Amino acid sequence: MKKTIFSILFSLAFLQMLAQQDALYSQYMFNQFTINPAYAGTRNSFSSVLLFRNQWSGLSGAPNTLNFSVHAPFSGKKMALGLNFIADEIGPSKNSSIMGTYAYHLQTSKGKLSFGLRGGFYSSSLNTSQLNFFNSSDVHNTGEVYQTITPNFDFGVYYFTPKFYSGLSVNHMFDDNAENTSQTQLNLNRHFFFNTGAVFVKNENLVFKPSFMVRYNAGSPISFDLNTSVLFKKTIWVGLTYRSSKSLIFISEYNISDFLRVGYSYDFDLSKLRKFHSGSHEVFIGCDLNFNRKDSKSPRYI
Numbered sequence: 616m617k618k619t620i621f622s623i624l625f626s627l628a629f630l631q632m633l634a635q636q637d638a639l640y641s642q643y644m645f646n647q648f649t650i651n652p653a654y655a656g657t658r659n660s661f662s663s664v665l666l667f668r669n670q671w672s673g674l675s676g677a678p679n680t681l682n683f684s685v686h687a688p689f690s691g692k693k694m695a696l697g698l699n700f701i702a703d704e705i706g707p708s709k710n711s712s713i714m715g716t717y718a719y720h721l722q723t724s725k726g727k728l729s730f731g732l733r734g735g736f737y738s739s740s741l742n743t744s745q746l747n748f749f750n751s752s753d754v755h756n757t758g759e760v761y762q763t764i765t766p767n768f769d770f771g772v773y774y775f776t777p778k779f780y781s782g783l784s785v786n787h788m789f790d791d792n793a794e795n796t797s798q799t800q801l802n803l804n805r806h807f808f809f810n811t812g813a814v815f816v817k818n819e820n821l822v823f824k825p826s827f828m829v830r831y832n833a834g835s836p837i838s839f840d841l842n843t844s845v846l847f848k849k850t851i852w853v854g855l856t857y858r859s860s861k862s863l864i865f866i867s868e869y870n871i872s873d874f875l876r877v878g879y880s881y882d883f884d885l886s887k888l889r890k891f892h893s894g895s896h897e898v899f900i901g902c903d904l905n906f907n908r909k910d911s912k913s914p915r916y917i
Contacts, residue, residue, distance in 0.1 A: 637786060637806050638680040638703050640668065641856065641864045641880040641897050644826050644842060648684050648697060650808045651784040653731030653773035655718035656688035656695020658903055658915060666899035671892040676706030686716065693720050699733065707745035712737045712767060726776035733769040737803060738762065767803060780917050781811040806832040814916040822846035824916065849914055861885040870914045876901045
């Protein structure tokens with residue numbers, strides 16, 4: 616099914632490669648740097664996350680995403696640097712990006728306001744040998760790999776206190792065409808993200824963390840997530856998310872130690888598409904190395 620869809624799109628728009636929508640994540644509330652560059656440095660540690668997502672497991676050509684990110688504060692914690700690497704595979708297409716981040720933090724009366732700029736390169740390729748052509752003699756049935764690379768910039772704003780956060784970010788700020796060869800060009804549509812959340816400490820062994828996310832990109836309907844997570848005994852987070860695209864998402868994170876954590880989520884599809892796959896899986900491992908131990912806080916709520 617996926618190959619047929621790509622064949623139709625490729626035949627109708629051979630001269631133009633349209634970038635796929637940005638990868639979808641279910642555990643962004645535990646890894647906000649993925650969606651907002653202004654989050655860089657807010658954990659007051661050298662923080663890294665390695666994440667893998669298998670979407671629509673069992674469906675041929677379904678998306679698989681690998682994401683690695685690292686960020687840390689410096690210069691008295693007013694500034695931060697970060698790095699993102701993403702590799703996304705959807706059927707015969709492969710998208711990847713490598714981005715560097717700079718963030719600056721302003722102290723306010725109750726918290727901090729951070730501004731972040733992320734810049735780098737975005738690459739997209741299409742392997743025509745993996746397409747099923749209805750006519751084997753089609754002039755586009757060459758078996759070639761078409762690839763193009765374009766500069767990319769993201770911007771974000773993030774406000775946070777020890778028990779509250781709110782962020783707004785835009786990916787692919789320059790929404791125009793970047794030509795690479797005479798045959799291919801890459802369009803990156805702007806993606807907007809707004810998320811907010813708060814922490815309510817019932818007692819030292821029970822913490823509630825509701826959160827809300829809104830996404831929008833041109834040509835697609837607005838989507839949103841409603842999430843509630845609970846922390847038990849400062850060790851285990853469990854949560855449930857309802858996604859407006861008709862999904863229920865079960866989320867968990869285990870704080871192995873002060874600096875090491877692992878997470879897993881499972882997306883249960885409520886739409887008719889669930890007949891063709893067994894759900895979506897996402898796993899991550901995160902590490903926070905704090906060289907100034909007196910500022911260490913475990914677990915981190917925000």
